[in-house]
Amino acid sequence: MRRFLRPGHDPVRERLKRDLFQFNKTVEHGFPHQPSALGYSPFLRLMAIGTRSGAIKLYGAPGVEFMGLHEENNTVMQIHFIPDQCQLVTLLDDNSLHLWSLKQQGGASELREEHRFTLKGPPGSPPSATQVTAVLPHSSREVLYLGTESGSVFVVELPLLRVLEDRTISPEAVLQRIPEDNCNRRSCELVEALQEHPKNPDQILIGYSRGLIVLWDLQDNKAAQHFLGSQQLENLYWQRDGSKFISCHYDGSYTQWPVSSDTRQSEPLENTVPYGPFPCKAISKIYWQTTKNGLPYIIFQGGMPRASYGDRHSISVIHGSQQTAFDFTSRVIDFFIIFSSDPAAEFDDPSALVALAEEELVVIDLKSAGWPAVQPPYLASLHCSAITCSHHVSNIPLKLWERIISAGSKQNIHYSSMPWPIDGGTNIAPDPPQRDLLLTGHEDGTVRFWDASGVCLHLLYKLSTVRVFLTDADPNDNMNTLGEDEWPPLRKVGTFDPYSDDPRLGIQKIYLCKYSGYLAVAGTAGQVLVMELNDEDAEHVVDHAEADLLQDQEGYRWKGHEKLKTRDGPVRFEAGFQPFVLVQCQPPAVVTSLALHSEWRLVAFGTSHGFGLFDHQQKRLVFVKCTLHPSDQLALEGPLSRVKSLKKSLRQSFRRIRRSRVSSRKRRGAGGNASEVQEANAKFDQDALQEMELAPVQRKIEARSAEDSFTGFVRTLYFADTFLRDSSRHCPSLWAGTNGGTVYAFCLRVPPAERRMDEPVRAEQAKEIQLMHRAPVVGILVLDGRSTPLPEPLEVAHDLSKSPDMQGSHQLLVVSEEQFKVFTLPKVSSKLKLKLTALEGCRVRKVTVANFGSCKTDDYSENDLAVLTNLGDIQIISLPFLKLQIRYPCIRKEDVSGIASCVFTKYGQGFYLISPSEFERFSLSTKWLVEPRCIVDMPEVTSNNHVHNKSGSENAARKS
Amino acid sequence: EFRRFSLERSKPGKFEEFYGLLQHVHKIPNVDVLVGYTDIHGDLLPINNDDNYHKAVSTANPLLRIFIQRKEDADYSAFGTDTMTRKKNVLSNVLRPDNHKKKPHIVISMPQDFRPVSSIIDVDILPETHRRVRLYKYGTDKPLGFYIRDGSSVRVTPHGLEKVPGIFISRLVPGGLAQSTGLLAVNDEVLEVNGIEVSGKSLDQVTDMMIANSRNLIITVRPANQRNNVVRNSRTSGSSGQSTESSLPSSTPNILGTLQGEEESDEEDIIIEDSGEPQQIPKAAPASESIESLSQIELLHESTQNGFLPSSEMNLNHSAGSVSMECEVPEQGRKSLEEDGTIITL
Secondary structure, eight states: OGSSSTTOOHHHHHHHHHHHHEEEEEEEEEOOOOOEEEEETTTEEEEEETTSEEEEEEEESTOOOOEETTTTTTOOEEEEETTTTEEEEEEETTTTTEEEEEEEEETTTEEEEEEEEEEOOOOTOGGGOOEEEEEETTSSSSSEEEEEESSEEEEEEETTTTGGGGGGGOOHHHHHTSSSOOOOOOOOOOOOEEEEOOTTTTEEEEEEEEEEEEEEEETEEEEEEEEESOOEEEEEOOOTTTEEEEEEESSSSSEEOOOSSOOOOEOOEEETTTTTTBBBEEEEEEEEEEETTTTOOOOOOOOBHHHHHOOOEEEEEEEEEEEEEEEEEOOEEEEEOOOOOOOOSSSSOOEEEEEEEEOOEEESSSSTTTEEOOOOOOOOOOTTSSSEEEEEOOOOHHHHHHHHHHEEEEEEEEOOOOOOSOSEEOOOOOOOOSSOOOEEEESSSEEEEESSSSOOOEEEEEEGGGGGGHHHHHHHHOOOOOTTTTTSOOEEOOOOOOOOOOOOOOOEEEEOOOOOOOOEEEEEESSSEEEESSSSSSEOOOOOEEETTTTTOSEEEEEEEEOOOOOOSSSOOEEEEEEEEEEEEEEEOOOOOOEEEHHHHHHHHOOOOOEEEEETTTTTTEEEEOOOTOOHHHHHHHHHHHHHHHHHHHHHHHHHHHHHHHHHHHHOOOOOSSHHHHHHHHHHHHHHHHHHHHHOOOOEOOOOOTTSSTTTOOOEEEEEEEOOOSSOOEEEEEEEEEEEEEEEEEEEEEEOGGGGSSSSEEEEEEEEOOOOOOOOOOEEEOTTTTTTTOOOOTTTTSSSSSHHHHHOOOOOEEEEEEEEEEEEEESSOOEEEEEHHHSOOEEEEEEEEEEEEEEOTTTOOOEEEEEEESSSSSEEEEEOOOOOOEEOOOOOOOOOOHHHHHHTTTTSEEEEEEEEEEEEEEEEEOOOOOOOOEEEEOOOSSSSHHHHHHHHHHHHHHOO | OOOOOOOSOOOOOOHHHHHHHHHHTTTOTTOOOOEEETTSSEEEEOOSHHHHHHHHHHHHHSSSOEEEEEEEOOOOSSEEEEEEEEHHHHHHHHHHHOOOOOOOOOOOOOOOOOOOEEEEEEETSSTOOOOEEEEEOTOOSSSOOOEEEEEEEEEEEEEEEEEEEEEEEEEEEEHHHHHHHHHHHHTOOOEEEEEEOTTTTTTHHHHHHHHHHHTEEEEEOSSOOOOTOOOTTTSSSSSSSSSSSSOOOOOHHHHHHHHHHHHOOOOOOOEEEETEEEEEBBBOOOOOOOOHHHHHHHHHHHHHHSOOOOOOOEEEEEEEEOOSSOOOOOTTTTOSOTTTHHHHHH
């Protein structure tokens, strides 16, 4: 009778649900979308990145991550850490300042916004008077100096962010001290830079954009010295001992200035245009780093010759005769140098250059010869080529894991061996429970293997399928082979390369068997590659087979792209996954589904025309089945031009809905007295007018029919050893589901291992099920006699799963976009169904079986379906009774690409793209949760020796 | 009693001649009979004039199954949509004669000449400003043929009039099912789809719901034109220009009833075994525990049936006078109780 109870009536089940399910967005992996600011604390050894959407992210040692979001969602313009504090200040583009702190709570540190503040001028003053352009947190930790567009420098007290009006440094006060002949009111416009004297905290350097630089004495409240630059100023940097500083300028030059207490006005020591003599671009930031050997490092951003290299994004490093201009793949946002932070040290001795570009983070080792790049342990540019698909494999056996790492390490030999220099904070999260791989397929034909076990998504190995094919671009064509005396000495750094040579190379489907190391990868032009892991380099011929999916059909012409040309003869492959067979679908349409059975050595693939089965042991095509409806012209024409326009119209309608919903909500808030009603009515009319102006969005209501387009599109393929013909004998079978709601089942005969090479694999169609609602079939699953999903191939052989129950009767679960249906096997009769769309108006986008363990007891776990709908909701549905357990809103329904990119893990976690470069990780499970948990202790300021002792004892005190 | 004979497809002749022929081959020259045939969708449709007689002959493929009933014993309800698929229940009633209760029949009119394409249902429980329309998609080749759009409607709330987003019919396709019923019109506001309120749902959600239910779509609308509303005695006035309903009046049992009705005639999937003939997928035998609750549901169903006949009333072969010309082989595998799956999904 339990089945007939409405959900929520069983208190025991309700309690169990609380122990099993819980929704959390745990961590963002990848590179922040649209970074806009960079900050670094040499004291905490933490780096901060701000974005255009108002997020700030802090990174330290691997696993140490914090994230904060400004309520305003405005661009973060600047980030400054307060010296020797666990605090930082952000400046947004709405001119607001925000003070953030790292506070310890419950044994872990948290990033929290403490105060916000907007500088306000006297009434009637122009907004430029208070537009902040430069921020200087003073080493006293008591005040912030804010330079503004008007030339005034305001002083703000910390931590309350209150203006100390009497201490404002006005341009008038500055000009009093400067001889009038070289100076007028305009020379004090816009504070470009503020820098504190490294030795004397009572002096700060104020740089105005027109070139005037003033050394201001805070005690005497007067200019101690001034410097007249002839060029527009960009930035300033003090030499460590405070005897000199360096200024960089708009014309691509930098100038050294001596500082002494004797002279009121100094002349420059040296003025250089490093990439002259032709006009150069501005140098926007410069570092002057001293070393023991006397030769300084001069590191600056920009300054390239305007005409010939004006489009480059560069940071140059000059050290004696060595000079390199690091050439970035995207605009440089900012950079910093990691150098000796010990105030007692005599020299800077820089160790690393950390540069934040728009699309990636690049770290250069300045200590090793040749200045190699350091591979970051986090902030990976997932989108170095656009992600086209992803595949997650849980619980990788150690052996395979090590082999993948070893293959990857051979690819990374050009990286520096330097330990990661940004190492603040302590990761206190428990070790990840298992080894997980996330595989991403990319537009350029590569597959990247990421360590997705923990908080840091880390690249292990990169596989390229390009070598198998002949493409226009020669892979040996290297951009970096510049001659010795090339000027400027550009060197490409970074991996971001969004330009694909050939879109047909794009990876669409990936299937990895973690037990055998077989990998199947399928792409945009109907190519299916089967690969094997090889620990050595090898040169061999890739076998080639064609699968004509239109076999029985006549008179069709494929108007889409051609298949990729293959290389003749043997091809050299590096250690790692090496393709040994290529199956080419004809017509060469996008491969839409893929399944691999490593035990039977079979690979199944489907396109919009049909599906096929390939025996990769004998390298023989077993069969093909055309699923095309004769009237489906669109499927034949190739590139899905219609689909694009549909997407566009969808987007338009989403926009409309959002607008109408928002305006209605606003109206609901108002209401009450008459004037408000009037106001609402006026707005009402306005809205009505707006609505009329928009083209009416309407939706056609029509039953689906067999004649609809793309009904033959194969959405899912599934191998199962089950009872297909009679209940006494089970046999291998292949199941396929199409867009038109058809399920095909083929009975397979796989010869036993000893005759595997001698006898052919045979297949025979056993069943064809047509769902009358004709919705696309997105998932097929067979449940064994205990109603447990059948194990993966080789899972039982590796003792990682119980053998399936072959005594009781099996059941078939078919998931369409609209319904879940359970049928009996071998005689197909319908047993249960859950109608999703008819009742809720949402459609299934992704579905996976996930195992949920109880957080209370170790010995209870159950299998459920994790379902993502087109509204971005995640639902958990029980097996085998198809009861909705719980529902969580996860992704905005307007975020079509986020929903499309979602991938579930086998243990109730998941990933989806929140931007082209970032995965959000979420967890549905109470048991398996991967989230950052870290602690940042305040190091002792005066002596580094005490740091660890003190934090250790603090920890101990807190624990006790 | 079965007879088999041939007709010339190209020259079927007049209905009168055919009627005479039937009386002749069955040797019942003076008995008034009703003539019916099964069409390609498995529906029992009447033959009583030249037009439907010609239509029947043209659909023969190649056999035409004709059923003859004595007029006084005739079961008029047997005609119409879905009749032959429901007939399994009829057969089961025949197989279990103790179950079989003969109900007196009141003959009001001739059997339905046409398959229903739409109906207004639940008139008794809906406010007169609303209309619940059922569109029968199965068995016709006509497209549903309508479009919906976003819009806004005015509701009365405790705070006064308020504009809320709504879904409206924006277009009817000429010649489509929706237009041909005359029950739906442009600018009618859609309130419910198969018992589920649409308020708070997006246009795309409502579209998906309608398409998911497209084979048996029940939509509740507030017609833009309120002048044709049914005036009922229970209400003082029937035609207020603008609706003042602040919330939808449909109660939970009502929704249940609607869904029940929908499920009863829900489509069945088709299976082809070993490249054989397509067959409908039967429902798996219900677990024994579910039977008692089943009968309860059935009672509920009967009490709230929405103008269509429960299958148990149908009876084709009960009369000795009924004669059938082509043997109808009962499919033995069918289960008599069908509703097991439906309850579980509730």
